[in-house]
Amino acid sequence: MSGVSAATTPHGDVLQEIARLGGAISENFEPEDWREDTPLGERLIPSPIQAILSVEWPEEHVLVTEEDEYEVTFPQLVDGDPVAEDRAFFIIAFNETTQYYWVIDLDDERPDDPWVHEIDHDLYGDDRRFKNPERLSRMLATLTTTT
Numbered sequence: 001m002s003g004v005s006a007a008t009t010p011h012g013d014v015l016q017e018i019a020r021l022g023g024a025i026s027e028n029f030e031p032e033d034w035r036e037d038t039p040l041g042e043r044l045i046p047s048p049i050q051a052i053l054s055v056e057w058p059e060e061h062v063l064v065t066e067e068d069e070y071e072v073t074f075p076q077l078v079d080g081d082p083v084a085e086d087r088a089f090f091i092i093a094f095n096e097t098t099q100y101y102w103v104i105d106l107d108d109e110r111p112d113d114p115w116v117h118e119i120d121h122d123l124y125g126d127d128r129r130f131k132n133p134e135r136l137s138r139m140l141a142t143l144t145t146t147t
Contacts, residue, residue: 008047010136011113017140018055021063026054038088038106045090046111049104052136053077053092062146070097072143092116102139113137 008031009015018024031047045053053075057063063072074093093102095118104114115133 008051009112010048010052011110013135013137014048014052014113014140017137017143018052021057021140021143021145022061023055023057025051026056029054036090036106038090039085040088040107043088043090043106045106048112049090049092049106049114063143064146065095066142066144068097069144069146070095072096072102074102074140074143089117104136110135 010018010025015025029051031050034045034050035042036045055075063074064070065072072093072095076094077091088106089103090106091101091103094100095102099120101119103117103119105117108114113135116136116139117133118139
């Protein structure tokens with residue numbers, strides 16, 4: 001991440017969890033003017049989020065939930081059904097077994113360690129989905145790896 005200022009990087013806790021899991025921000029990472037359409041209009045993908053989305057893992061590296069060993073694909077950009085109509089959401093990961101998305105709000109004031117909502121995409125219209133977010137560093141702390 002040479003040439004990238006501290007203001008554009010993920011929080012130290014996020015970087016620590018990524019390193020614990022065996023990953024690293026791509027050495028070629030450079031923030032860009034990346035914008036996405038959301039239900040609340042176009043939003044800039046903040047530089048720390050862009051850095052998180054550039055994480056590289058060793059070959060054949062698999063992330064799993066510590067509790068039940070469900071595979072999580074992170075980072076993963078997921079297109080598909082809308083998750084919310086009233087949020088500037090962006091999907092950053094996917095739990096293969098439970099079919100849950102990890103969703104961040106692009107209006108979060110802490111893009112270096114954003115709130116993550118684990119969303120069951122089958123529960124449309126259920127506002128309870130957004131009530132118990134955790135910081136990304138905490139969500140990553142619940143993962144382990146297999147190879």
